[in-house]
Amino acid sequence: MAKTEILTYDYVIDYLSKNNRPKHLLLGNGFSMAYDSGIFSYNALNKFIETIGNPLLKKLFFIVDNKNFELVMEQLDNFLEIAEMFGTDKKLISQIKNASEELKNSLIEAVKELHPEHVFTKPEEKSTACFYWLNEYLEKGGNVFTTNYDLLLYWVLMRNESKNHTDGFGRDKEDADYVPSNEANYSELRWGKNKSDQNVHYLHGTLPFFDGGIDIIKEEYTTKHYLLENIKERMENKEYPIFVTAGNGREKLMNIMHNKYLTYCYENLCAIQGSLVTFGFNFGQYDDHIIDAINKATKFREDSQGNLTKLYSIYIGVYSESDAEYIESIRKKFKCKVNLFDSKTAKVWE
Structure with a gap:
């Protein structure tokens, strides 16, 4: 050839x-x-998804069968509102809040790692x-x-x-x-x-x-x-x-x-x-x-x-x-x- x-x-x-x-x-x-x-040299956002440690977030990514950050974060926000409305177990509400905050903060850190402002x-x-x-x-x-x-x-x-x-x-x-x-x-x-x-x-x-x-x-x-x-x-x-x-x-x-x-x-x-x-x-x-x-x-x-x-x-x-x-x-x-x-x-x- x-x-x-x-x-x-x-x-x-x-x-x-x-x-x-x-x-x-x-x-x-x-x-x-x-x-x-x-x-x-690498995609920090994809790496974040692959190495995410929070078990609740892992399950949520699996349930929605998607790697879409926007969708997963919206699902967490909606779930939290419903849980609070129906007075769901406070421990679960706390877990949801923590997972949501972790996802947002980790995303920002991944972005900063991808390209720091300097x-x-x-x-x-x-x-x-x-x-x-x-x-x-x-x-x-x-x-x-x-x-x-x-x-x-x-x-x-x-x-x-x-x-x-x-x-x-x-x-x-x-x-x-x-x-x-x-x-x-x-x-x-x-x-x-x-x-x-x-x-x-x-x-x-x-x-x-x-x-x-x-x-x-x-x-x-x-x-x-x-x-x-x-x-x-x-x-x-x-x-x-x-x-x-x-x-x-x-x-x-x-x-x-x-x-x-x-x-x-x-x-x-x-x-x-x-x-x-x-x-x-x-x-x-x-x-x-x-x-x-x-x-x-x-x-x-x-x-x-x-x-x-x-x-x-x-x-x-x-x-x-x-x-x-x-x-x-x-x-x-x-x-x-x-x-x-x-x-x-x-x-x-x-």
């Missing part, structure tokens, strides 16, 4: 540009590891370099998709005041229309107002995004508190971050389809055209839902001008020969042309 050609990242971008091919980007955990492998005090050059790298897609009509729920992508786009990205969030004017804009009160950031222009998609959610019941809310940095402190405050008020963690592809897709924001992002991945470039995404055994979305995009459909279009090819970044061999072993899963490039030639943070 002939050895697979490994392209360079610059070659891929030049080729797609010369052929006027629309291009999109899919980021995985390797995007964060390339920034700082010492911090992002990570964002690194030289400006890193965020600037990454911003220009991302802009290759955003300023040319492409979409950026990520399965990461850490703060790196959000941080880069905010820190560089990106004008080419839209995550679908915006503020609603809460005063009457006749009140001047500079005097009006506006809502917190709600998803949906700008979704028609959305080009940044957090496929598995992200820590600053919260499901408020009716609205999806985005937490912001404030002058008073770090973002992680704001997240903790929301959790104490029984609001929980939206993210899809452990589970196989089917379980992840089920979680996605039960949230309007995640569903919208996933459906956008199913509808991309041209070519998809991936960086730091290994298409592991629990990523079949992502492959399914890519394959749905390979079907012909009409664009807004009535032209037939589809996803023609994917360019998968690989770090090593074993990575390349693995992609070769699953090549037949993809219904479009598969190309490989050396991820080390993509200078994301340099």
